Amino acid sequence: MRIFKVGILGAGIISRTYLADIKAFYKNLEVIACADINVELAQKLASEFDVKKAYTTEELLKDDEVEIVINLTPPQFHVDLARQIILAGKHLFSEKPFAPNLETAKVLLDLAEENGVKVGCAPDTFLASGLQSVRYYLDMNFIGTPFFVTANMTTFGVETWHPNPAAFYKKNSGPLFDMGVYYLSAIVSLLGPIESICAFSAKPSDTRHIYVGRDAGTEIEAEVPTHYSSILRLESGVVVNLNVSFDIYKSNLPMFEIYGDGGTLTYPDPNFGGGTPKVYRKEQYTDTVYQQSDEALARKDKFYELPELYPRVKDYSRGIGVLDLAKAIETNSENRANGNLIQHITEAIEGMLISAESSAIYKMTTTCDRPEPIKPGGYIDEV
Ligand SMILES: NC(=O)c1ccc[n+]([C@@H]2O[C@H](COP(=O)([O-])OP(=O)(O)OC[C@H]3O[C@@H](n4cnc5c(N)ncnc54)[C@H](O)[C@@H]3O)[C@@H](O)[C@H]2O)c1
Structure with missing residues (x-):
């Protein structure tokens, strides 16, 4: 598998876990850029983890070297930034939640398809x-x-x-x-x-x-x-x-x-x-x-x-979903935390909200397949 160039958007708490784990465990992902609405925070993150570029969101979106953007901003900015990332022609890995409701999730997933980019979303645990x-x-x-x-x-x-x-x-x-x-x-x-x-x-x-x-x-x-x-x-x-x-x-x-x-x-x-x-x-x-x-x-x-049948990266780790997305891009296949799973989980949350408000049973309209299991016995970065 080739090396994918990754940009991190949002230099807050969880960005440190992503950067540390990607650097330590996933050699096919190279974080080359950090961006934040507050550029000083991006610069601080970049210098902590020896990342070569630190700049604004606009500069990240214009950077042709960046192939995958990991969106680690607070939830209320996810949809608008996801739109911008997709329109910039970059593959997107979003922290959760992907969208506040099913309708918005579908709009973003359709936009990704129209623009020929793939989308993945946490949780990837x-x-x-x-x-x-x-x-x-x-x-x-x-x-x-x-x-x-x-x-x-x-x-x-x-x-x-x-x-x-x-x-x-x-x-x-x-x-x-x-x-x-x-x-x-x-x-x-x-x-x-x-x-x-x-x-x-x-x-x-x-x-x-x-x-x-x-x-x-x-x-x-x-x-x-x-x-x-x-x-x-x-x-x-x-x-x-x-x-x-x-x-x-x-x-x-x-x-x-x-x-x-x-x-x-x-x-x-x-x-x-x-x-x-x-x-x-x-x-x-x-x-x-x-x-x-x-x-x-x-x-x-x-x-x-029972034994764990896979190498344990750490108890609390991030990045494997990004690696899975990169592999899907390379092999032109479906990543596991893909659009169907994203919209089903998004609808389940919305369904729980609607049911709690209405005291009625909510019937799901979407479905999805169980993601393919990972083959046991592989190395830490094999998905
Ligand atoms: N903190 C955790 O333990 C944790 C764990 C798992 C997932 N998450 C998820 O990760 C995401 C980020 O969480 P966090 O705790 O790191 O948040 P945070 O508040 O610590 O950091 C968010 C960063 O995004 C930047 N930002 C805000 N608006 C922006 C915008 N419009 N454009 C660019 N940058 C912007 C902020 O300046 C900040 O540096 C959330 O979706 C959260 O649900 C967090």
Whole structure:
């Protein structure tokens, strides 16, 4: 595979993770430029990571050397900047969310097709070692036929650590757009598309206290609900209970557990690329009917760790989706976090919002295929 020249747009918190990981692990991606609305921030990022160019968005878009732009600006700028990137003839990898609703996502994806460029979007954590291993074990029937999933994203928002937290509580933002996407991408990539959604929301407080950054000590308004509880039914018939919250300090709920007719598969957290899956097989449960040995009784209480079958880059890493996009450009094929997946996940978020507002079941209009699994046993940069 040849080396692709990449430009980063938005020199904030997550740009450092992208740059560090691309430099360390993905030799076919070369970040040659950093841009930001505040050029000083772009310059600082470029000098930290030894990137040769630092300039404005306009200069990035005019730079013929840049083939792929990674858009790492705050969510409210994603659509307008995506439009500009696509119209400049550059392939786009967008941080999440891609768009606030299905209609806008479709407009951008059509524009990309008209302009002959490819589009990819985070989350790409489903391509990393942990969730790809889960996929392998599911496909190998380790828990038989899945019928139920519980997925619980429980945090207390971002205002205790993020320097610009206000954006997370505005319209077209909130826990579903910020964190729900990781869980939805994991569910769809592992178990297939969603058929219908029933969701309810809550907002325990109308204001949020800011703890860090420029506005520390002040209160901001939460414009959107900050807690969602939902039941999804997948096209396969699997039922999913998905809870996504910015209001829970601590929880004992499992973050991600899949139940099948042959056992249970549990995974630490779909927000992370690395993570060891664990399995509980039905035989562990039924054995004690036949024999009451200490060994059988001990096995009855225990989940067993399964190996990760892929090199683990880091627990929290970024960049594999960009590599997958580059490979798709080179081979003229579909990247895994592609338009169909993007619009399905975007519609799922919109469907949860609509269902929560209307107290009605939302029927999905889009569908998608499960992305191709990555072959186990490859090197760190093989997708
Ligand atoms: N922070 C995280 O841990 C994290 C993790 C995963 C994904 N993300 C996603 O990454 C994106 C960026 O998040 P962040 O936390 O790095 O944000 P940030 O606020 O730290 O940085 C955003 C940067 O974009 C620049 N910017 C703002 N408007 C711009 C514009 N119109 N044109 C060019 N540059 C502009 C800002 O100056 C800033 O440097 C968001 O979509 C977020 O959802 C963040």
